[in-house]
Amino acid sequence: MTAHVPALLVVLPLLAAVLVPLLALRSVPLAQLIAMLSVGGVILGAGLALRRVLIHGTWHYALGGWAPPWGIEYVIDPLAAGMALLISSMALPALLYAGPVVAAWSAGQVGAFYSLFLLLVTGLLGMVVTGDVFNLYVFLEISSLAAYALLATGGIRAVVATFRYLLIGTIAATFYLLGVGYLYAITGTLNMADLTAQLATLHTSSAFVVAVAFLAIGLAIKAALFPLHAWLPDVYTYAPAPVSGFIAAVMAKVSVYALLRLLVFVLRAEGAAGQALLLLHWAAVVAVLAGALLALAQQDLRRMLAYSSVGQMATIVLGITLGTPAALLGALLHMLNHAVMKGCLFLALGGVQWRTGQVQLADFVGMGQRMPLTMAAFGVAAASMIGLPPTAGFFSKWYLLTGALEAQDWLAVLVLVGSSVLSLIYFFRVLEVAYFRQPGVQALQRELPWRMLTPMVVLATLVVLLGVWNQVIVTQVLQYALPHGVAWPRT
Amino acid sequence: MVMTHRPLLAILLPLCAAGLILCTGRRPNLRDTWTFLAAGGQCALVLSLVPAVVAGQVVDTAYVELLPGLALQLRADPFGLLFALLASGLWCLTSLYAVGYMRAGQYPRQTGYFACVAVALSATLGVAFAANLLTFFVFYELLTLATYPLVVHRRDAEALAAGRKYLAYTLGAGQCLLLALVWLQHLVPGATFQPGGVLAGKAAPGVLVALCLLGFLGVGVKAALMPLHGWLPAAMVAPTPVSALLHAVAVVKAGTFGCIRLLHYVFGLDVLQALGADMVLASVAGATILLASVRALGESHLKRRLAYSTVSHLAYIVLGAVLGSPAALAGAMFHMVAHGCMKITLFFCAGAIDIQIHRLDIATFAGLGRQMPITFGALTLGALGLAGTPLCVGFISKWQLGLGALQAGHAVFLGILVLSGLLNLAYFLPILLTAFFGPGGSGAPSREARALMWMPLALTAVLSVVLGIAPNAGPGLYHLAWQAVGQIMPGTAPMLLGGAP
Numbered sequence: 001m002t003a004h005v006p007a008l009l010v011v012l013p014l015l016a017a018v019l020v021p022l023l024a025l026r027s028v029p030l031a032q033l034i035a036m037l038s039v040g041g042v043i044l045g046a047g048l049a050l051r052r053v054l055i056h057g058t059w060h061y062a063l064g065g066w067a068p069p070w071g072i073e074y075v076i077d078p079l080a081a082g083m084a085l086l087i088s089s090m091a092l093p094a095l096l097y098a099g100p101v102v103a104a105w106s107a108g109q110v111g112a113f114y115s116l117f118l119l120l121v122t123g124l125l126g127m128v129v130t131g132d133v134f135n136l137y138v139f140l141e142i143s144s145l146a147a148y149a150l151l152a153t154g155g156i157r158a159v160v161a162t163f164r165y166l167l168i169g170t171i172a173a174t175f176y177l178l179g180v181g182y183l184y185a186i187t188g189t190l191n192m193a194d195l196t197a198q199l200a201t202l203h204t205s206s207a208f209v210v211a212v213a214f215l216a217i218g219l220a221i222k223a224a225l226f227p228l229h230a231w232l233p234d235v236y237t238y239a240p241a242p243v244s245g246f247i248a249a250v251m252a253k254v255s256v257y258a259l260l261r262l263l264v265f266v267l268r269a270e271g272a273a274g275q276a277l278l279l280l281h282w283a284a285v286v287a288v289l290a291g292a293l294l295a296l297a298q299q300d301l302r303r304m305l306a307y308s309s310v311g312q313m314a315t316i317v318l319g320i321t322l323g324t325p326a327a328l329l330g331a332l333l334h335m336l337n338h339a340v341m342k343g344c345l346f347l348a349l350g351g352v353q354w355r356t357g358q359v360q361l362a363d364f365v366g367m368g369q370r371m372p373l374t375m376a377a378f379g380v381a382a383a384s385m386i387g388l389p390p391t392a393g394f395f396s397k398w399y400l401l402t403g404a405l406e407a408q409d410w411l412a413v414l415v416l417v418g419s420s421v422l423s424l425i426y427f428f429r430v431l432e433v434a435y436f437r438q439p440g441v442q443a444l445q446r447e448l449p450w451r452m453l454t455p456m457v458v459l460a461t462l463v464v465l466l467g468v469w470n471q472v473i474v475t476q477v478l479q480y481a482l483p484h485g486v487a488w489p490r491t
Numbered sequence: 492m493v494m495t496h497r498p499l500l501a502i503l504l505p506l507c508a509a510g511l512i513l514c515t516g517r518r519p520n521l522r523d524t525w526t527f528l529a530a531g532g533q534c535a536l537v538l539s540l541v542p543a544v545v546a547g548q549v550v551d552t553a554y555v556e557l558l559p560g561l562a563l564q565l566r567a568d569p570f571g572l573l574f575a576l577l578a579s580g581l582w583c584l585t586s587l588y589a590v591g592y593m594r595a596g597q598y599p600r601q602t603g604y605f606a607c608v609a610v611a612l613s614a615t616l617g618v619a620f621a622a623n624l625l626t627f628f629v630f631y632e633l634l635t636l637a638t639y640p641l642v643v644h645r646r647d648a649e650a651l652a653a654g655r656k657y658l659a660y661t662l663g664a665g666q667c668l669l670l671a672l673v674w675l676q677h678l679v680p681g682a683t684f685q686p687g688g689v690l691a692g693k694a695a696p697g698v699l700v701a702l703c704l705l706g707f708l709g710v711g712v713k714a715a716l717m718p719l720h721g722w723l724p725a726a727m728v729a730p731t732p733v734s735a736l737l738h739a740v741a742v743v744k745a746g747t748f749g750c751i752r753l754l755h756y757v758f759g760l761d762v763l764q765a766l767g768a769d770m771v772l773a774s775v776a777g778a779t780i781l782l783a784s785v786r787a788l789g790e791s792h793l794k795r796r797l798a799y800s801t802v803s804h805l806a807y808i809v810l811g812a813v814l815g816s817p818a819a820l821a822g823a824m825f826h827m828v829a830h831g832c833m834k835i836t837l838f839f840c841a842g843a844i845d846i847q848i849h850r851l852d853i854a855t856f857a858g859l860g861r862q863m864p865i866t867f868g869a870l871t872l873g874a875l876g877l878a879g880t881p882l883c884v885g886f887i888s889k890w891q892l893g894l895g896a897l898q899a900g901h902a903v904f905l906g907i908l909v910l911s912g913l914l915n916l917a918y919f920l921p922i923l924l925t926a927f928f929g930p931g932g933s934g935a936p937s938r939e940a941r942a943l944m945w946m947p948l949a950l951t952a953v954l955s956v957v958l959g960i961a962p963n964a965g966p967g968l969y970h971l972a973w974q975a976v977g978q979i980m981p982g983t984a985p986m987l988l989g990g991a992p
Contacts, residue, residue, distance in 0.1 A: 387669075388636070389629040390557070398558060401673040417666050424662055436654070438646050471556045 005045045005052075006061035006074040009084055010126045010139075012041050017118035024111030035114045036095050039121065042088040050081035054480060060131070068131070069191035075131030079265075079332070079481035083128040083257050086336055090249045090343050091121045093455030097347055098242035100449045101354060113153060117243070119146035124254045133180045133266075134190045136258060140176065140222070143254070144169045147235075147247060154238045161234035168221060168231040175218030182211030192266045203271035212272040215262055216280065222255035225280070225317055226287030229310045236306035241350020245455075248305070249343035252313050253335050260320050260331075264483045269323075281321035287314030288415050292422035299361050302353075304426055305345055308385065311419055312338050319400050322412060325482060327403020332478050334396035337466060341381040341393060344459035348378040351448045351456065364430060366439030373447055375434050377460035382427040384463045387420045392466040399474075494552050495543075498565040498620040501536040501579070502630075505529045505613040509606040516602030523590050526605050530586045533612065534579040540567045541576075541966045545974070551622060558625065560681030566622035568684075570975035573824060574748050575619040576966055577831050578741050582612050584947040588839055589732035591943030595846045598730060603640060608736070610637035615741040618748060623683040624672050624757060631668070631713075631745060635661040638742055641733045642726050653725040660712050660722040668709025668749075671702055675757065684752055686978040688759020696766060699758075703768050706753045713746025714809060715802045717779040723802060727794040731842030734794060739801055739834040744827050747808040751823065754812050755979045764815065772813045777907045779806035784914035793841045793851040796918060797834065800877065803911060804830045810904060811892045817976050817983035819895020824972035825962070826888035829876070832955040833885055836873035839948035840866050843940040853922050857929030862937045865945050867926050869952035874919035876955050879912045884958040887969070 016038035024031035053059050059076040062068060076084075095117065102110045123143025130136050148169070152162040184190055186205045187198045195202070202208050217228070224232040232252070236244050259280070267273035291311025298304040316338070319331025351374050352367060353359050368375045384391035397420060404412035447453060466473070508529030515522045543550055550567040557563055567575070589608070593601050614637055617630030635658070643654035675682060675690075678698070682689045690699065712719045726738050754760065763769045780803050787799035804826070811823025843866045844859065845851055860867035876883030879890075889908060896904040939945050962969035977983055 383636075388632055389625075390563075395558070397669075398673060401670065402677055405674060405677045413670070417670060421663065421666055424658075428658060432651065432655070436640070436643050436646055436651060468555055468557070471558065475559075 013118045013122040017115045020114045021111030046085040069194040073131040094242045094246035097455045099451045151239045158238035165231045172218045172221035179214030209272040216276040219259045226290045233306040237302040245346040249339040284314045284318035296426045324403045324406040330399030337392035341384045344381040347456040364433045365437045368435035370443045377456040380460040386424045390467045395470040505609040509609040512606040530583045537575045564622035565620040569971045571619045573971045578615045585736040588947040618745045653728045664712035667705045671705035684756035710749030720802045724798040735838030740831045751812045769813045776806040776810035787918045814899040816895040816898035821976045822891025829884040829888040833873045833876040836951040840870040856926045860926030872952040878915035884955045
């Protein structure tokens with residue numbers, strides 16, 4: 001059984017996605033339980049896989065017994081296993097949280113919702129474990145299609161946002177597919193390891209530049225790297241709370257992961273791939289500040305968090321493109337930390353909206369008294385976003401800053417500090433209104449049901465624990481997830 | 492090397508108390524008991540460290556590793572212990588006073604108030620016992636966060652504006668300090684505070700200048716060096732016990748404490764002297780001493796006048812730290828204690844006056860000195876001490892500072908100290924003259940505030956005289972200061988009046 005863990009990581013949620021809508025027609029709680037159990041199984045599997053690859057090294061798994069490069073190969077290294085663990089671990093709280101949200105829906109709707117959610121998880125997991133560039137495209141489309149449908153459940157505004165997202169997302173996926181097509185045309189292979197082996201022929205070819213350009217642009221759109229971020233704010237704003245809590249935590253990150261995987265691990269930052277990283281670096285420098293400034297301009301807190309994500313995704317890309325060991329560690333640690341804290345923020349905000357209908361900054365007066373635990377979770381995650389010690393966000397900022405200093409990239413240093421000053425302003429604004437403005441009338445305290453409260457409290461606790469024990473993660477996992485022997489020119 | 496968890500306990504105790512305070516908010520007497528227990532317990536824990544430290548042992552314990560080679564590490568050295576003793580000792584007295592003040596003034600949100608003060612004192616002790624810059628930074632930021640709710644305690648527009656200003660200054664400075672910290676770790680991985688500094692020969696002059704700028708911007712805000720002082724007068728909207736303990740002792744002294752830590756335990760004076768940065772800093776401090784005194788003259792609101800006086804006296808400490816002679820450094824360290832005792836007395840008096848007549852305009856004090864003799868007597872002692880009158884504790888530190896200026900060969904700073912003493916008199920004497928010899932009888936007759944308020948202020952006033960006569964009384968604070976100087980500048984012996992010990 002454990003020999004097939006790589007396949008099970010994808011198959012388990014896929015099977016559950018088929019099973020859940022049928023079960024929901026008989027018993028909704030059972031369907032919810034099965035959905036959560038399948039994700040729990042994936043967490044277990046990803047944990048096992050991580051443990052194994054840390055001890056025995058990269059795990060190659062030929063799907064269906066077809067040997068690569070002809071068959072599809074799943075390749076699990078510490079980075080992929082870590083991402084799989086992160087995705088599944090963020091899916092579980094979102095699923096638990098979804099319970100009260102969907103309580104008023106019909107059984108058919110609930111079944112469809114959980115099924116789509118599991119398909120989204122399947123797609124994202126597939127993207128991280130696959131060792132095949134075309135297979136990655138397939139999973140990218142699975143996750144995207146599931147995401148479009150999930151978003152559309154968020155009401156009439158969401159439908160419009162979804163349509164826009166669908167257009168942009170399809171263009172991005174097509175760009176990616178074109179890039180894959182060019183790679184295939186040059187090398188005749190779709191297997192990642194095989195591509196790396198044929199790099200020598202690859203990067204002398206002029207079509208390689210086109211291929212890399214298509215891949216990078218397609219994935220940069222998916223990763224919402226400014227100025228290609230246009231789809232993200234609407235999507236995060238109008239999606240139902242459990243969905244935005246999950247996709248804001250991991251979805252764009254999986255695209256960043258794909259960028260890192262392809263440009264650095266597969267194409268070894270050679271030739272056009274190195275130049276693409278350089279261009280991404282400059283885009284990221286601008287995007288970090290642009291995201292933070294746009295977040296500052298928002299009165300709708302969901303949009304504020306969404307633009308903050310634009311800035312934070314750029315921070316991760318910045319860390320990757322800086323390319324020094326500390327910067328890469330910082331980028332990977334920030335993927336983890338940002339997932340936890342942004343997930344917590346969206347769940348908390350979604351909870352406030354669910355209970356009170358308020359999402360505008362001005363309406364948050366007295367919220368600290370009305371929903372003390374929810375706002376406390378929000379506050380802890382916000383402190384981490386600002387980068388206050390000893391929360392997790394502080395330590396990823398530390399590594400990113402060290403990386404920028406190592407690279408002697410003073411602009412990046414300034415941008416990183418500037419971004420945390422800006423996030424200080426826009427998050428603090430919320431806390432000031434929620435805790436320190438006097439409400440006109442004393443509102444009654446009304447907390448969320450436990451199924452919504454537990455996930456965010458756990459995530460908020462995790463924000464602190466991940467900070468204090470970040471060394472365990474860095475020294476025992478992340479440093480083995482770094483690309484080795486790759487260096488790229490930076491100017 | 493001695494391993495003990497007492498520094499950690501001294502930090503955790505108030506944190507636990509804060510939790511208990513929040514849980515027992517509905518029973519005020521029980522709630523305030525936690526504050527007393529935590530303050531007393533913390534003070535006892537700190538005192539229990541004195542014998543080991545005086546005997547020359549290093550009390551040092553590393554906890555969880557936060558970054559490669561850089562742990563959350565606590566160490567009790569003479570200088571840190573000096574600050575810890577000051578903060579936790581004065582917290583005991585302030586707790587008594589604060590209970591009296593908050594109840595007399597019927598302030599709302601007392602539970603939140605006492606919880607935040609407890610967290611702030613936990614952070615202050617963390618700052619005092621930090622063994623490396625990372626640990627220092629963690630508690631330094633916690634101190635900012637814990638004091639913010641105290642600044643906005645009134646929750647009105649003025650308080651919120653002051654709070655925003657407070658956070659903008661202090662957290663902005665925190666970013667500078669963070670960058671300095673990351674850079675330091677990059678240059679000297681795993682560096683802890685070492686007497687004499689760790690940076691000598693580790694970096695190019697250009698890098699050192701940048702580090703210096705970032706570091707001193709980082710700690711200079713809490714030390715209220717001009718032009719970074721703007722938050723301090725604004726923060727006077729906080730309840731008076733906060734102004735007394737935090738904005739005259741814990742927070743601002745954490746800033747000056749950080750200045751000395753950076754100067755003598757990270758950079759090393761030689762490095763700064765090679766850059767010429769010491770004289771820049773000394774000039775900034777000298778200018779702050781005079782300018783802030785002049786600004787104090789122009790303030791008619793007692794608490795704001797005291798705030799500018801604080802700005803001026805904090806610059807004494809920074810000046811003493813950069814002059815580079817043993818006496819000046821000892822004077823600077825001891826002035827942390829001296830100014831703490833005297834300024835807290837003055838703020839206690841301001842609070843007592845505020846509770847009794849609900850006004851703090853100096854012109855309205857006419858004749859009040861005859862109705863509140865204890866309060867104004869204490870105020871007189873504090874004011875005279877700050878001006879540097881012999882037999883008050885302010886004289887000891889000022890004498891050392893002046894002596895140090897001469898030792899270092901910068902007589903001009905002695906001139907500044909003398910001039911500042913005169914300015915101190917110029918802004919304190921009118922208060923006393925109005926209060927004791929003003930016409931009086933205009934408003935309703937007033938009397939002393941309740942015993943829970945006048946007793947602490949009388950105690951701190953007496954303390955500032957006792958320490959002025961016998962600076963080594965009690966735990967031997969003066970000796971601790973000299974012991975710290977001896978570690979930084981080996982081969983120096985304690986001096987009191989310029990000669991041999």
